[in-house]
Amino acid sequence: MAELTAQLVAVDRMLWQGQASILTAQTTEGEIGILPGHEPFLGQLKNNGVVTISPVDGERIVAAVQGGFLSVQRDRVTVLADFAVFSSEVDSAEAEAGLQDEDELTKARSEAELAAVRRASK
Numbered sequence: 001m002a003e004l005t006a007q008l009v010a011v012d013r014m015l016w017q018g019q020a021s022i023l024t025a026q027t028t029e030g031e032i033g034i035l036p037g038h039e040p041f042l043g044q045l046k047n048n049g050v051v052t053i054s055p056v057d058g059e060r061i062v063a064a065v066q067g068g069f070l071s072v073q074r075d076r077v078t079v080l081a082d083f084a085v086f087s088s089e090v091d092s093a094e095a096e097a098g099l100q101d102e103d104e105l106t107k108a109r110s111e112a113e114l115a116a117v118r119r120a121s122k
Contacts, residue, residue: 002036003056004075008063010084015063019056023077025070026050032070034077041072051079062087 006020023034026049032041045051045068053061068081 001056002075004034004036004038004077006053006077006079008051008053008061008079008081008084010065010068010081012083015084015086016053016061020053020077021056022054023079024052025065025079027070034070034072036075038072038077040074041070043070044068045070045079045081051081051084064090 001021003019003021004023005018006023007017008015009017021035025032025034025043026046027043028046029043032043034041045065047067049065051063051065053063055061063081063084063086065079065081066083068079068084071078071080
């Protein structure tokens with residue numbers, strides 16, 4: 001069976017490297033699957049995206065990524081993320097709290113922009 005060498009690297013650490021049968025990633029252009037023999041490719045990773053790796057030996061690896069790039073050269077794939085964490089390391093309660101904070105910040109920005117438009121139109 002054909003294999004590809006895959007690396008999942010964040011700015012602060014190497015998360016995984018080894019032989020895989022397939023790697024999928026969410027890019028700004030959509031989700032892409034990389035199999036052995038894939039054409040050379042360079043893509044930008046989606047913020048709040050997911051990368052999955054199916055190692056030749058072992059269980060599927062799932063990671064959440066924030067920004068970065070995906071590079072494919074022959075039978076080698078490198079995922080270089082600004083930030084990445086394994087799905088098993090994610091604290092769902094903390095993540096949900098972060099989303100609520102983000103929603104509140106977005107709402108506050110919208111209200112501030114609306115108030116600025118109203119002041120400017122007077």
